[in-house]
Amino acid sequence: MTNTHITSYIDGKVGIIQLNRPKVANALNRLMIDEIVKQMEVYDSDDAIRVIMVKGNEKAFAAGADIDEMMEDTPLSLELLDPFAVWDRMLLIKKPMIAAINGFALGGGFELALHCDLIVAGETAKFGFPEVQLGVMPGAGGTQYLTREMGRRKALEMVWLGEPVSASYLLQNGVINRVVAPELVEEESMKLANKLSKQAPISLRLIKEAVDAAGDLSLRDGLKLERKNFYLTFASGDQKEGMQAFAEKRRPSFKGV
Numbered sequence: 001m002t003n004t005h006i007t008s009y010i011d012g013k014v015g016i017i018q019l020n021r022p023k024v025a026n027a028l029n030r031l032m033i034d035e036i037v038k039q040m041e042v043y044d045s046d047d048a049i050r051v052i053m054v055k056g057n058e059k060a061f062a063a064g065a066d067i068d069e070m071m072e073d074t075p076l077s078l079e080l081l082d083p084f085a086v087w088d089r090m091l092l093i094k095k096p097m098i099a100a101i102n103g104f105a106l107g108g109g110f111e112l113a114l115h116c117d118l119i120v121a122g123e124t125a126k127f128g129f130p131e132v133q134l135g136v137m138p139g140a141g142g143t144q145y146l147t148r149e150m151g152r153r154k155a156l157e158m159v160w161l162g163e164p165v166s167a168s169y170l171l172q173n174g175v176i177n178r179v180v181a182p183e184l185v186e187e188e189s190m191k192l193a194n195k196l197s198k199q200a201p202i203s204l205r206l207i208k209e210a211v212d213a214a215g216d217l218s219l220r221d222g223l224k225l226e227r228k229n230f231y232l233t234f235a236s237g238d239q240k241e242g243m244q245a246f247a248e249k250r251r252p253s254f255k256g257v
């Protein structure tokens, strides 16, 4: 697939998407989001890929939606175009997604990271929702994701003030997973991705579904879904392999079936 604003390549079992509009701090225009989501879907349906990683460059993961592109929008043009509908397709990705972040992750860039399952950031990364300073507000899920991750008061403070916060602040508040030296972000993300690549893919997939459901379902319904998913793992060869390997005191080799 030929893309204009992203570069994609495979490293082992990890499908990598590199955001590639460096002249505008990887600002996300609509074509770019479309390319990102399509590439995620390609990786998600490729049996050779176990984990998806999204990364930017040293200066920026992504500095938000492309302001030049949005400038002339009207309520009706937005209603007709429905530019955020494509973002919803990220919710259908079944494989683990890791965001590897250096530099700015602002507005839509932060929202893209929040759509990923795990976030690894460099110590100097800056996260924020500056939309309020543009007279708008987050539109690609920022208020919903951030509130779920850090709670109402902290989310309101962050989105109301629009000021960037550090990776360590988000680590303390449970929004991101790991903070490392900027030059180690990619290595740490790959380590994590390679570990996940060795786990049973069906377990990872069903765990992701169950954990995501915890935000939407009642406890009773969530427990029901978890139980069904647990039962479903017993349909896989990987369950047999995992338990057999335990009995034989060796490492399991999971096939994803």
Ligand code: CAA
Pocket (backbone or CB within 6 Å): 023, 024, 025, 027, 028, 063, 064, 065, 066, 067, 068, 104, 106, 107, 108, 109, 111, 130, 131, 134, 137, 138, 139, 140, 142
């Ligand atoms: N849209 C369009 N262009 C952008 C951009 C964006 N979001 N962010 C940066 N750029 C462009 C700049 O205009 C500049 O272009 P020129 O060289 O042609 O002037 C280039 O990228 C480099 O940026 P700066 O010169 O500003 O670099 P800096 O290091 O001084 O600052 C920055 C970097 C802090 C990221 C700053 O560019 C900035 O504040 N950008 C805007 C961030 C923002 O407001 N994001 C939210 C967008 S709205 C949104 O995302 C809505 C949503 O929910 C989906």
